[in-house]
Amino acid sequence: MAGGGRDASPRGDLVFALWEPPLTELHGEKGAPVRRTATAETADLLTDLAVQGVRSVAFVRSRRGAELISVIAQERLSEVDRSLARRVAAYRGGYLPEERRALERALHSGELLGLAATTALELGVDVSGLDAVIIAGYPGTRASLWQQAGRAGRSGQGALAVLVARDDPLDTYLVHHPEALFRQPVESTVLDPDNPYVLAPHLCAAAAELPLTDEDLALFGPAAEELLPQLEAAKLLRRRTRAWHWTRRERAADLTDIRGEGGTPVQIVEEGTGRLLGTVDASAAHTTVHEGAVHLHQGRTYLVRHLDLEDSVALVEEAVPPYSTTARDTTAISILETDVEVPWGEGRLCYGSVEVTNQVVSFLRRKLITGEVLGETKLELPPRTLRTRAVWWTVTEDQLDAARVGPEILGGALHAAEHASIGMLPLFATCDRWDIGGVSVPLHPDTLLPTVFVYDGHPGGAGFAERAFHTAREWLTATRQAIASCECEAGCPSCIQSPKCGNGNEPLHKRGAVRLLSVLLRDAGVGA
Numbered sequence: 413m414a415g416g417g418r419d420a421s422p423r424g425d426l427v428f429a430l431w432e433p434p435l436t437e438l439h440g441e442k443g444a445p446v447r448r449t450a451t452a453e454t455a456d457l458l459t460d461l462a463v464q465g466v467r468s469v470a471f472v473r474s475r476r477g478a479e480l481i482s483v484i485a486q487e488r489l490s491e492v493d494r495s496l497a498r499r500v501a502a503y504r505g506g507y508l509p510e511e512r513r514a515l516e517r518a519l520h521s522g523e524l525l526g527l528a529a530t531t532a533l534e535l536g537v538d539v540s541g542l543d544a545v546i547i548a549g550y551p552g553t554r555a556s557l558w559q560q561a562g563r564a565g566r567s568g569q570g571a572l573a574v575l576v577a578r579d580d581p582l583d584t585y586l587v588h589h590p591e592a593l594f595r596q597p598v599e600s601t602v603l604d605p606d607n608p609y610v611l612a613p614h615l616c617a618a619a620a621e622l623p624l625t626d627e628d629l630a631l632f633g634p635a636a637e638e639l640l641p642q643l644e645a646a647k648l649l650r651r652r653t654r655a656w657h658w659t660r661r662e663r664a665a666d667l668t669d670i671r672g673e674g675g676t677p678v679q680i681v682e683e684g685t686g687r688l689l690g691t692v693d694a695s696a697a698h699t700t701v702h703e704g705a706v707h708l709h710q711g712r713t714y715l716v717r718h719l720d721l722e723d724s725v726a727l728v729e730e731a732v733p734p735y736s737t738t739a740r741d742t743t744a745i746s747i748l749e750t751d752v753e754v755p756w757g758e759g760r761l762c763y764g765s766v767e768v769t770n771q772v773v774s775f776l777r778r779k780l781i782t783g784e785v786l787g788e789t790k791l792e793l794p795p796r797t798l799r800t801r802a803v804w805w806t807v808t809e810d811q812l813d814a815a816r817v818g819p820e821i822l823g824g825a826l827h828a829a830e831h832a833s834i835g836m837l838p839l840f841a842t843c844d845r846w847d848i849g850g851v852s853v854p855l856h857p858d859t860l861l862p863t864v865f866v867y868d869g870h871p872g873g874a875g876f877a878e879r880a881f882h883t884a885r886e887w888l889t890a891t892r893q894a895i896a897s898c899e900c901e902a903g904c905p906s907c908i909q910s911p912k913c914g915n916g917n918e919p920l921h922k923r924g925a926v927r928l929l930s931v932l933l934r935d936a937g938v939g940a
């Protein structure tokens with residue numbers, strides 16, 4: 413393997429390697445240095461392993477990433493041997509259950525040598541006898557890291573697990589601080605057990621394994637009892653004799669709509685044939701299957717012709733566009749209630765309820781390899797609102813003066829601190845698959861001050877923002893460190909640029925963010 417890899421401590425028969433993709437010759441946004449992507453590196457590793465006949469699974473964070481990795485690996489393999497290309501595939505949520513079962517069988521029998529999978533593969537699927545596991549990007553918790561790595565290994569044989577770092581603040585931090593991964597106990601889960609959006613899927617998954625008795629219910633907390641009639645009404649669970657049973661034929665983990673987030677999943681249908689390709693969660697439909705979006709499914713590319721929100725259908729057509737698409741959105745946030753407020757010098761650290769209003773307004777078409785922007789297209793989609801929990805901090809004029817952050821760089825400094833803090837949060841607040849979001853404003857109408865919000869992307873909050881509030885000092889200190897120690901000049905994806913930014917990473921001010929956080933944290937030591 414070439415590049416900037418670092419080996420870490422072996423764990424029994426398992427060799428665990430941390431892998432930082434090398435820098436390329438390219439320049440990114442605002443001349444930032446560009447690393448090879450974790451996607452490209454993972455595809456290369458999967459290809460090399462398949463050529464050697466090594467059975468591997470690559471765990472990938474996004475559905476799109478899983479599709480891309482399998483396509484790239486298939487292309488590379490077909491150059492070596494045509495028959496090999498068919499032995500690598502993608503696996504993700506949103507496939508039809510029959511398709512997923514067929515892939516699981518093929519992996520089990522050895523017909524498939526390599527699979528690029530999202531965590532949809534984790535739950536309840538028996539994957540044993542793998543020789544190698546590649547983890548493309550830190551999965552959010554040490555628990556899932558070890559769970560995924562643990563899929564590699566047959567008795568009496570050595571196995572390999574590789575964590576390929578993505579170009580973001582957290583992965584970069586971990587590759588350079590392996591002790592954060594290897595010398596820490598596995599964290600406890602912080603999901604808020606009283607939140608129905610969190611509890612419902614847990615109850616269903618548990619009942620699908622073994623009918624739930626009253627004694628079992630006690631383990632799920634007091635909210636479980638109230639939720640059961642709703643799950644019964646939704647025809648998910650049924651009470652028979654003394655226990656609650658799972659009533660569906662699908663596995664609970666396959667159902668995307670248990671959480672009840674934002675309504676019916678959108679069906680992806682091929683125009684012309686009427687064939688159902690798969691589904692996408694309602695909450696993700698605006699950003700992923702809007703009109704003009706590029707959709708990937710098992711190595712084929714489709715263009716979305718029409719998104720019908722009323723009937724929850726996206727009509728797609730097979731095509732080979734020389735670009736990918738990224739949605740752009742605007743987000744506004746209002747404070748509904750402040751639960752706790754802690755003075756940090758003159759500034760404030762707060763936790764409470766917020767309403768987030770998000771609207772996808774356009775999408776960019778980017779060249780496939782270089783990411784160069786080819787053009788932007790406006791979209792007319794309705795705004796979506798989310799009531800959730802958030803942590804936020806404010807600073808005053810005096811603090812801005814002390815940090816030498818003037819009005820011309822204020823927006824950029826706040827925005828940069830917001831991005832980096834979102835990037836670092838999974839290290840402190842155990843978060844696996846539910847997104848968090850952020851908003852930064854030079855003058856927020858509710859606080860009347862410069863304010864940075866970080867919110868749970870889950871209706872009602874999943875305990876994530878609360879945890880951020882309680883570890884705020886450590887969390888923002890690590891954030892400051894990650895930005896200050898990054899070798900780039902004015903910001904890069906390893907520190908303050910975010911691939912998820914709905915604002916195209918504008919404006920950002922790296923040094924302003926470091927100075928602002930320094931003042932805030934200095935005052936936190938005094939105030940709290």
Ligand SMILES: [Zn+2]
Pocket residue numbers: 898899900901903904905906907908
């Ligand atoms: Zn940087």
Ligand SMILES: [Zn+2]
Pocket residue numbers: 827831910912913914915917918
């Ligand atoms: Zn942003």
